[in-house]
Amino acid sequence: DAKTTQPPSMDCAEGRAANLPCNHSTISGNEYVYWYRQIHSQGPQYIIHGLKNNETNEMASLIITEDRKSSTLILPHATLRDTAVYYCIATSQETSGSRLTFGEGTQLTVNP
């Protein structure tokens, strides 16, 4: 897996957009960027993934820079239930097989 760097914590006001950054400067061409989150002690929850292009789904948007060395997860209208640890993982089947390597992630706290 490419090493990823995330801020340890962030705060966001309820209803505002939460922008979570991730650096993955050593990412290789076949590695995807995945975002998962973990609410309290629940199982990790998949949010979104991308390779080169920006992606959007019902949960979030993923913006990947053109050089692919960093990305930003955007929660457009954060709610209290979005308070969680967010993990950015850069990996591919070719480099890491079937495993996901979770780092420390970013603790996002959404405040009322």
Next chain:
Amino acid sequence: EPEVTQTPSHQVTQMGQEVILRCVPISNHLYFYWYRQILGQKVEFLVSFYNNEISEKSEIFDDQFSVERPDGSNFTLKIRSTKLEDSAMYFCASSVGRGGANVLTFGAGSRLTVL
């Protein structure tokens, strides 16, 4: 939405006892995984399983651990002779397949407490 189901949600056991954690993966998924998270620490990969055999395992997954798919729906993690340091949340996950993007769906976890 399809879910990965894990039982029990919490198990308390005495040191040295054997524990079996059970998981029902999503029905059309072919790859199954176990991860664990010791309190306050990272989520760690233990093992992946495909076509009735282990496809990959971490250094944590030693002879104390075993996995099995005893029937068409269940996927189990057996921990023999439990130790205090085995206390953790154990998460089962499944995915459709490998190659390209591989999105894992995790269960809610089984909390194991070894006394």
